[in-house]
Amino acid sequence: MTGPAGPARTIDGVKLPTDHPHPLVRGLLSFWAPTAASMRGWALASVVVNAGIAVTGAGVRVTGSGLGCPSWPRCTPDSFIPVPHPETSMLNMFVEFGNRLLTFLVLAVGVACVLSALRLVPRRRSLVLLAWLQPVGILTQALWGGLVVNTMLNPFTVGMHFLISTGLIAACWMLYARAGEGDGPVRRVTHRDIRRLGHVLLAAVFVLLVAGVTVSGTGPHSGDERASRFDLDIETMARLHADLVYIVVGLTFALMFALHIGNSKGPARRAAATLLVVELAQGVIGYTQYFLAVPAALVLLHVLGSTLVWIAALRVVTSLRTRTPQPDHSPTEVPATV
Structure with a gap:
């Protein structure tokens, strides 16, 4: 038998919103009384929503x-x-407007991350700074979106819109990784040169994304018939993009081999293997869309794959080092009495 439930946690006699009986509500309100685990949860949610809006933005274009x-x-x-507008169909209008509304969801998750970082005890300056990058970056993205519209979908501004999203995803992923660590010195889990190889791989993935954006800015899916395109040869750009894919996959194989020879820990090896699987799947999608004359559905799937490759590469880099774990406790927990 169990005894009566203890009194709800309170601050100055006021019941905390995180004591709500429904688990979903408790989760949504966890930013008010965060733990290290809930802090990581909000950071992971920010990775998901920022990746999601990058993909839906591509959906607007295709x-x-x-x-x-x-x-x-x-x-x-x-x-x-x-x-109703004389130059635009209502369907296209609702698609674009719906993507704009998603910005408020992404911003809400970013604000939740900031509140979690500010209310986490002990407060960690590294998490606070990483968390603040989110609302600042999201507002920057919103302003840049206005520039995209005002430049009539200039391929440079459209491409930068996606690359800013990759920067935001990186900040969100670092918040997720750092929330599960302490603030002590970095400890390598593998040889220094292997970690450098991981950084080279991440840089190569970013260059690959830039090349992909250039191909998109040259290809047929401009977002509107009035939009301009890069004055480049699409065949040449597609081949350059494919060459960079081979380099990235080769670096991934090299990293996996180095981790195996170096007898590195499981998390790093699993992260590298996951990246390779995502890269190969992305390669299949890329070649398929090329030979099928770039259908819109596969372009959207390819953008999703690009985002997943970026996240997987970030995971590889953060798996190559560690810090002292951060204890998991809530700011309102009271020590047990005997």
Whole structure:
């Protein structure tokens, strides 16, 4: 038999919102009384939503809805919400407007990360700084989105929109990784040169993403028939992109071999193996879309794959070092009495 439930945790007699009986509500309100585990949970949620909006942004482009809302910050010159417009179909307008609304979800998760970092006890300056990068970066993205619209989907501004998202995802992933560590000195889990190889691999993946953005800015899916394109040869750019893929895959094989020879710990080896699997799947998608004349659905899937490759590469780098783990406790926990 169990005794009566203890009194709910309180601050100055006020019941905490994180004592709500429904687990989903408790999870959503966990930023108010965070633990190291819930801090990581919010950081992981930020990785997911930032990756998600990068993919839905590509969905706006491949559906030809890039100028569905022809003005910014209003959807039309006279309205913040979609209304009939002579130059734009309502379907395209709703697609673009829906993607704009997702920004508020991403911002809400970013604010939750900031509150979690500020209320975590003991407060950790490294987490606070990484958490603040999210709302700042999201607002920067929103302003850049206005520039994308005002430049009529110029391929440079569209490409930078995606690359800013990759920077935000990196910041979110580092918050996730650091939330599971302490603030002590970095300890390598493998040889120094292997860790350097991991950094070279991450840099190569980023260059690959830049090349992919250039191919997209040269290809057929501009987001709107009025949008401009890079004045480059699409065949040449596609071959260059494929060459970079071979380099990235080769570096991944080299890293896996080095980790095996160096008898490195399991997490690093699993992270490298996962990256290779994602790269190979992405390669299959890329070649398939090339030979099928770049259908919109496969372009969207390819953008998702690019985002997953980036996250997997970030995971590889953070698996090559560690710090003293951070104890998991809540700011309102009271020591047990006997």
